[in-house]
Amino acid sequence: MPDAPDDGPYGLYIHTPFCETKCGYCDFYSVAMKDRDTAPVVSAIIAELRSRVDEFGGPVRTIFLGGGTPTVLPTSELSRLLDLVEDCVDVGSLEEFTVEANPATVDDPTAKTLVDHGVTRVSMGAQSFFADELATLERLHTPDDIAPSVETLRRNGIKNINLDLIFGIPGQTAKRWTESLQRAIELNVEHVACYGLTYEPATRLTAQRNAGTVIPCDEDIETDMFVQTREILAEAGFVRYEISNFAKPAFECKHNLIYWRNEPYIGVGPSAAGCVGRRRYKNISDINGYVRRVAEGGRAEAESEELSRDMLILEIILMQLRLVEGISVASFQARLGESPFSVFGDTPFRLVEQGLVEKSDTRIALTESGMLVANAVMANLAAASGHVERSLPIIPQ
Numbered sequence: 451m452p453d454a455p456d457d458g459p460y461g462l463y464i465h466t467p468f469c470e471t472k473c474g475y476c477d478f479y480s481v482a483m484k485d486r487d488t489a490p491v492v493s494a495i496i497a498e499l500r501s502r503v504d505e506f507g508g509p510v511r512t513i514f515l516g517g518g519t520p521t522v523l524p525t526s527e528l529s530r531l532l533d534l535v536e537d538c539v540d541v542g543s544l545e546e547f548t549v550e551a552n553p554a555t556v557d558d559p560t561a562k563t564l565v566d567h568g569v570t571r572v573s574m575g576a577q578s579f580f581a582d583e584l585a586t587l588e589r590l591h592t593p594d595d596i597a598p599s600v601e602t603l604r605r606n607g608i609k610n611i612n613l614d615l616i617f618g619i620p621g622q623t624a625k626r627w628t629e630s631l632q633r634a635i636e637l638n639v640e641h642v643a644c645y646g647l648t649y650e651p652a653t654r655l656t657a658q659r660n661a662g663t664v665i666p667c668d669e670d671i672e673t674d675m676f677v678q679t680r681e682i683l684a685e686a687g688f689v690r691y692e693i694s695n696f697a698k699p700a701f702e703c704k705h706n707l708i709y710w711r712n713e714p715y716i717g718v719g720p721s722a723a724g725c726v727g728r729r730r731y732k733n734i735s736d737i738n739g740y741v742r743r744v745a746e747g748g749r750a751e752a753e754s755e756e757l758s759r760d761m762l763i764l765e766i767i768l769m770q771l772r773l774v775e776g777i778s779v780a781s782f783q784a785r786l787g788e789s790p791f792s793v794f795g796d797t798p799f800r801l802v803e804q805g806l807v808e809k810s811d812t813r814i815a816l817t818e819s820g821m822l823v824a825n826a827v828m829a830n831l832a833a834a835s836g837h838v839e840r841s842l843p844i845i846p847q
């Protein structure tokens with residue numbers, strides 16, 4: 451089996467694990483700031499970053515500073531982290547440098563700090579333009595915080611802004627979802643990411659649903675919202691390039707495209723993951739353990755594995771099929787030394803007949819209908835390759 455590229459260029463993800471408070475639906479690894487001293491964690495992230503960048507050597511294409519909410523760090527700590535990034539990476543030659551932020555966490559000094567350190571893109575967790583929906587999600591900001599935060603970023607020179615929005619919030623109607631989309635469009639941002647609300651295990655929102663105090667959005671309404679999203683954003687000049695992501699031309703998120711195309715990336719910080727060549731790792735999701743293990747001079751990995759052929763095929767299905775461009779036949783062949791058509795047999799043909807997949811000599815991609823049942827299509831392809839992904843539903847033959 452041919453080897454995957456492992457000498458860069460690669461994407462760099464940096465995870466800062468602090469938020470002002472913990473939102474009820476969130477299962478990302480982050481802790482509430484309260485009176486925490488963030489300095490030891492930032493120092494450990496810096497130490498890991500130096501060592502990982504030295505180890506991998508190749509040029510960095512993109513950086514994504516996420517979390518958590520990086521912009522809740524004290525400005526001095528954020529500057530210290532960004533100074534070190536500039537020290538380790540040729541920031542001027544990056545294709546993209548994204549920082550995640552939340553509305554009401556971006557003031558002029560913070561925005562200026564980002565721009566001064568080479569940040570080119572900000573991804574903001576707007577989520578909804580309705581106060582009661584934000585309250586259901588336990589978000590701290592209000593709808594009135596969103597536009598001023600976008601204006602602050604613009605005033606300081608950020609030319610590429612994404613807004614994250616969530617549909618399927620309990621109590622949300624299709625009309626309200628449309629209004630949230632329109633409010634985002636009016637802010638003239640370059641990119642919008644629209645995710646259906648998921649009930650992750652061990653979150654407060656899931657506990658509320660299980661207790662009956664929160665009633666999930668009706669599935670048919672959620673499907674309508676999904677369909678409306680593309681229509682409304684297309685009218686405003688946004689092109690869907692991934693199931694949940696829409697961009698004005700040339701503003702696709704280059705960093706996330708690295709993940710979806712199964713290209714190499716490294717991750718630093720608590721809970722961050724990386725995958726270079728066939729080696730995939732994930733750091734521990736525990737601030738104190740992370741700081742201790744990095745200080746001892748080692749890695750803070752919770753797990754690390756060599757991807758087998760079957761695991762790599764599953765990764766390609768789960769990631770590349772999310773893209774409108776779909777699975778690249780050439781890239782599949784280069785990574786595995788086999789054609790996807792020989793691996794998947796007649797399953798793609800059957801999925802084409804069902805209107806769920808379209809295929810050519812170069813691509814296998816979901817249709818619009820296929821996107822509505824993406825997990826099931828992925829499960830069918832996984833099963834065809836001999837990998838049974840039991841958590842995914844199979845479409846009957």
Ligand code: SF4
Nearest residue numbers: 469472473476517518
């Ligand atoms: S702000 Fe984002 S990362 Fe932080 S708790 Fe809320 S959803 Fe999670």
